[in-house]
Amino acid sequence: MEQSTQQFTGAEILIRCLHEENVDFVFGYPGGAVLNIYDAIFHQDKFKHILVRHEQAALHAADAYSRSTGRVGVALVTSGPGATNAITGIATAYMDSIPMVIISGQVPTYAIGEDAFQECDTVGITRPCVKHNFLVKDVKDIAATMKKAFYVANSGRPGPVLVDIPKDITAHLHTFEYPENVQLRSYNPVTKGHLGQIKKALKLLAEAKRPMVYSGGGVVLGDASEHLIKLIQALNIPITSTLMGLGGFPASDKNFLGMLGMHGTYEANMAMQECDVLLAVGSRFDDRVIGNTEHFLSNPRTIIHIDIDPSSISKRVKIDVPIVGDVKSVLTDMNDLIATEKPVQNTAALADWFKQIEEWRGKKCLTYAQSTEFIKPQYVIQKLHEVTKGDAFVTSDVGQHQMWAAQYYPFDKPRRWINSGGLGTMGVGLPYAMGVQFAHPEAQVACVTGEGSIQMNIQELSTCLQYNLPIKVILLNNRYLGMVRQWQEFFYENRYAESYMESLPDFVKLAEAYGHVGMRIENPSDVEGALAEAFSPKLKDRFVFMNFLTDQKENVFPMIPGGKGLSEMILAENL
Amino acid sequence: MTHHTSRHIISLLMENEAGALSRVAGLFSARGYNIESLTVAVTEDPTLSRMTIVTSGSEAVIEQIIKQLNKLIDVVKVLDLNDGKFIERELMLVKVKATGVFREEMKRMCDIFRGRIIDVADGSFTIELTGSGNKLDAFIESLDKAAILETVRTGASGIGRGDRILKV
Numbered sequence: 001m002e003q004s005t006q007q008f009t010g011a012e013i014l015i016r017c018l019h020e021e022n023v024d025f026v027f028g029y030p031g032g033a034v035l036n037i038y039d040a041i042f043h044q045d046k047f048k049h050i051l052v053r054h055e056q057a058a059l060h061a062a063d064a065y066s067r068s069t070g071r072v073g074v075a076l077v078t079s080g081p082g083a084t085n086a087i088t089g090i091a092t093a094y095m096d097s098i099p100m101v102i103i104s105g106q107v108p109t110y111a112i113g114e115d116a117f118q119e120c121d122t123v124g125i126t127r128p129c130v131k132h133n134f135l136v137k138d139v140k141d142i143a144a145t146m147k148k149a150f151y152v153a154n155s156g157r158p159g160p161v162l163v164d165i166p167k168d169i170t171a172h173l174h175t176f177e178y179p180e181n182v183q184l185r186s187y188n189p190v191t192k193g194h195l196g197q198i199k200k201a202l203k204l205l206a207e208a209k210r211p212m213v214y215s216g217g218g219v220v221l222g223d224a225s226e227h228l229i230k231l232i233q234a235l236n237i238p239i240t241s242t243l244m245g246l247g248g249f250p251a252s253d254k255n256f257l258g259m260l261g262m263h264g265t266y267e268a269n270m271a272m273q274e275c276d277v278l279l280a281v282g283s284r285f286d287d288r289v290i291g292n293t294e295h296f297l298s299n300p301r302t303i304i305h306i307d308i309d310p311s312s313i314s315k316r317v318k319i320d321v322p323i324v325g326d327v328k329s330v331l332t333d334m335n336d337l338i339a340t341e342k343p344v345q346n347t348a349a350l351a352d353w354f355k356q357i358e359e360w361r362g363k364k365c366l367t368y369a370q371s372t373e374f375i376k377p378q379y380v381i382q383k384l385h386e387v388t389k390g391d392a393f394v395t396s397d398v399g400q401h402q403m404w405a406a407q408y409y410p411f412d413k414p415r416r417w418i419n420s421g422g423l424g425t426m427g428v429g430l431p432y433a434m435g436v437q438f439a440h441p442e443a444q445v446a447c448v449t450g451e452g453s454i455q456m457n458i459q460e461l462s463t464c465l466q467y468n469l470p471i472k473v474i475l476l477n478n479r480y481l482g483m484v485r486q487w488q489e490f491f492y493e494n495r496y497a498e499s500y501m502e503s504l505p506d507f508v509k510l511a512e513a514y515g516h517v518g519m520r521i522e523n524p525s526d527v528e529g530a531l532a533e534a535f536s537p538k539l540k541d542r543f544v545f546m547n548f549l550t551d552q553k554e555n556v557f558p559m560i561p562g563g564k565g566l567s568e569m570i571l572a573e574n575l
Numbered sequence: 576m577t578h579h580t581s582r583h584i585i586s587l588l589m590e591n592e593a594g595a596l597s598r599v600a601g602l603f604s605a606r607g608y609n610i611e612s613l614t615v616a617v618t619e620d621p622t623l624s625r626m627t628i629v630t631s632g633s634e635a636v637i638e639q640i641i642k643q644l645n646k647l648i649d650v651v652k653v654l655d656l657n658d659g660k661f662i663e664r665e666l667m668l669v670k671v672k673a674t675g676v677f678r679e680e681m682k683r684m685c686d687i688f689r690g691r692i693i694d695v696a697d698g699s700f701t702i703e704l705t706g707s708g709n710k711l712d713a714f715i716e717s718l719d720k721a722a723i724l725e726t727v728r729t730g731a732s733g734i735g736r737g738d739r740i741l742k743v
Contacts, residue, residue: 127598128605132648135593152648185743186590186651311642314635 004177010139010170011040014103017146020178023047023074025065025438027058031078032118033105036170050438050467053459055082057431059089060457063098064428064435067418068393070223072154073100073435079107080118083164084125088425090160091129095422096244097221099158101149102130108168109137122164131159139172144179151182156189157309158221189308193325198333201304201321204277206343208302210353211237212275214260217244217421218282218307218327220414225249227331228281234338235345238357240268242283243406244421251410257357258366261289262560263403266365266569269558271357273299273566280305282327285316286422293317295565306330365558365571366407374551375524377401377476380531381408384446384474387531392444393418393436397429397453400482403556405448427456433471434463444472444535451477451501461514464543472534473545475507478552486555490570491562511545520547582611582631584656584663584733586741587644591617591624595649599626602647608632608640612665612730623651623743627732629708651743660736666703667711668693669718670725673700677722688714699724707731 008016014037018026027050030038041049052058055077062073073093077086083104093100107116123135132152134145145163153161205211219228219241225248232239232255239249240260249256258265260272272278272290278301283289290296293316304321305313313322323330368378381404384392394409395418396402402419411417418436420428433447454475464471476482484499508518517539521530527548534544557572589595596615603610611629618625630640637655644653656663671681673695685692685702688710694701704714708731715726735741 123594124597127594127601184648187648309646311639311646313642315639318635 004175006175007173008176009036009040010142010165010172010174011036013139013142013174013176014146014165014170015040015044016176017143017178018074019044019046021072021146021150023072025050025062026074026076027052027062027065027435028076029055029058029078029082031082031105033079033107033167034076034082034170036167037076037103037105037165049076050434050463052431052463054457055085056089056427057434057457057460057463059086059100059102060092060428060431061435061438062100063089063093064395064418064432065439066098066100067432068415068436069439070221070415072150073098074103075100076103078105078118079122080120082118083120083122087125087129090126090162092420092423092425092428093160094129094131096217096420097158098160099154100160101146101153102160102162104162104164106135106164106166109166110168112166122162126162129160130162133162133164135164136169137166139169139174142169142174143177147179147182148184152184152187156187157312190310190324191308191326191329193306193323193330193333195333197321197323198330199337201279201323202334202337202341202343204302204304204321205235205237205279206345208275208277209346209349210274210276211235211279211350212271212277213237213239213279213281214242214272214283215239215245215248215281216242216283219245219248222282222308222327223414224282224328224331225414227328227335229253230335231331231338234335236350237279238271238354240264240272242286242289242421243419245283246406246417247411247414250412252412257361259406260566261286262291263407263556263558266363266558266571267357267360269560269566269569270360274356276301278303280307281331282307284312287316290317290566291560291568292563292565295568298565363571363575365575367575368554368572369574371551372524375521375527375548377404377478377548377550377554378408379524380474380476380527380548380550381405381448383528383531384448385409387528387535388444388446392416392446393440395419395429395432395436395445395447397449398424398426399450399453400478400486400554400556401448401450401453401476404476426453429453430457430460430464430471430473433473434460434469437469437471438467445470446472446474448474448476450482451475451479451504452481458510461511461516461543461545465515468541469543470541471543473543475545475547476550477504477507477547478550478554479504480552482554483556489555490559507545507547511543516543516545518545518547520549522549578633580631580633581657582629583637584661584731585628585630585640585644585653586656586733587626587628587653588618588623588651588741588743589626589647590649590651591622592649595624596626598647598649599628599644602643603630606639606643608636612728614730614732620743625741627730629731652741654735654741656733656735659739661733661739662736663707663731663733664705665708665711665731666705666729667714668727669702669704669715669723670699671702671718672698672722672724674698677719681722684714684717690714
């Protein structure tokens with residue numbers, strides 16, 4: 001009784017909700033509308049608040065915390081500009097289905113709609129880029145709303161949920177009781193796949209002459225990696241992965257054909273185009289993945305699609321055997337069926353199929369011309385892989401360096417490759433590395449970036465100093481907005497409109513100004529040594545900013561030009 | 576997938592909460608779906624609102640619309656009325672000129688279409704007419720354009736026939 005009659009402020013109630021959810025990090029930035037909440041944070045030590053230098057970084061860091069752990073990421077921002085600065089981070093998480101709870105301050109309820117200082121319609125502005133959002137108008141609703149927010153964010157197809165709380169509500173008093181359960185009559189995500197459909201899918205896969213598996217971010221988010229490995233081993237099927245799915249299946253496995261899509265491998269894209277039965281697992285036939293839809297469909301194949309989100313099925317490509325359900329649950333059922341039914345496979349056809357795949361593999365499409373004069377960006381990534389023994393968490397920004405990291409750093413474990421695949425947000429790399437390093441303080445965390453992207457959230461070097469984050473920044477500095485330059489070279493007759501980066505800062509001095517270690521590497525022969533030093537025990541506890549001056553004209557290959565089909569790749573010149 | 580476009584009436588029940596309507600309206604504009612009309616009001620259960628959306632698209636687009644609507648957290652149930660038999664009604668108020676020869680003519684047209692004159696003034700009548708969208712269109716077509724002063728339509732409401740019931 002004593003517990004239930006004790007009065008707390010709305011802010012204290014909010015903090016208690018976060019304690020109930022076992023939140024260990026909140027990434028945020030204070031401001032007027034959230035002062036009561038920050039005062040309540042001051043009085044607690046169950047979770048750690050991380051003070052970023054810009055709200056966008058708070059969102060990205062919380063997002064990467066989630067990507068690397070599977071837990072809900074939590075961010076806290078103030079009203080008005082605090083909330084609008086957070087939008088890019090929210091949209092980034094939304095596009096990649098990352099579970100997050102974002103708490104935003106709002107002007108007091110009596111001032112809403114009066115164009116008050118630092119007022120904006122946060123619920124309205126975020127509506128198209130959240131899974132759901134709430135405006136809390138009564139202190140007694142805070143606990144139930146927070147419970148719903150965490151539940152919605154982390155169930156079904158995950159996503160960010162925003163809770164907007166007016167300042168007066170955080171001062172009002174109420175008792176605290178955190179609901180045990182949450183019931184939403186309008187929201188009951190399906191988890192178990194239809195067994196009849198699963199049987200049908202298995203039969204198709206077993207009888208296929210040219211079967212293929214295409215896995216996506218859903219395998220990583222759904223923690224279904226082991227189950228996917230088991231399936232591939234049982235049926236011995238070739239498998240490719242989307243950018244978001246990398247690590248969901250070990251890249252070093254013989255059945256893995258590498259990433260597919262716009263910058264996918266020759267063998268992955270060809271096999272995807274030529275297969276007769278395709279199993280898509282937690283992937284969504286994105287435009288960057290299958291290229292031109294009509295071209296993709298010009299080769300008939302039977303498509304099975306496992307996805308937790310019914311709206312992902314038959315969105316861009318008609319699916320023959322849809323299976324709505326949690327990827328892990330469906331793969332478990334499928335593996336159980338294989339164990340009991342021991343399906344007979346067309347082994348002769350399968351052998352021919354692998355022979356064909358080996359032929360495609362023989363192209364060695366990721367070969368690049370090594371140079372003694374210029375540092376090849378691909379070489380830096382390969383050496384990074386060697387030096388970190390393939391065991392680092394690698395975050396990236398967006399552009400050429402992102403594709404090279406995806407191509408040349410083979411990931412064997414899920415949740416190690418952290419990047420913005422859907423929204424393609426430049427500037428995520430450094431705050432992503434922060435979120436990962438907080439979640440895994442002992443791990444090696446490398447941020448592969450470009451000189452364009454890194455400058456979009458460069459202020460976070462200060463946050464990294466405050467919390468002594470031993471991140472290693474691998475800047476592939478080609479003095480160009482490389483991916484833009486590449487498209488201009490191919491499709492705009494070398495008219496490099498605004499893609500050259502002039503007046504770059506001295507990154508070594510910049511890193512040093514923020515109290516970090518800076519390195520400038522200009523010669524190919526120095527690449528390995530510099531990386532080894534950065535990851536050596538000597539610098540293990542230091543933030544190291546490595547500025548690699550790379551070949552300015554290097555392009556990402558293979559490449560499927562926009563509007564072209566999977567088998568219409570441009571390969572590197574020497575291939 | 577067929578690319579043939581057809582008109583569909585979608586009924587849905589959603590939580591009667593602030594912002595629910597804009598979630599639906601926002602979904603249609605964000606994804607480029609058509610809205611011919613959209614009506615919404617609270618049901619006999621005050622926690623639920625019922626919405627009728629008239630839209631058009633290919634089968635694939637309609638399938639996506641239904642799935643995307645179901646995905647909205649506030650949406651409790653969605654029914655494509657075109658999947659079975661249904662009744663559609665819309666209310667229209669038309670203010671028409673009612674002077675000289677028009678006065679008798681308007682009364683007659685109103686009777687033919689089973690409308691009701693609900694306001695009479697010196698120079699005008701206001702006619703209330705209920706029916707399917709087609710019927711309302713037909714009424715407008717049959718009037719002399721010069722006689723129409725003002726029209727207002729509610730947009731269609733729909734309900735399944737017989738045992739087809741949309742309820743929580």
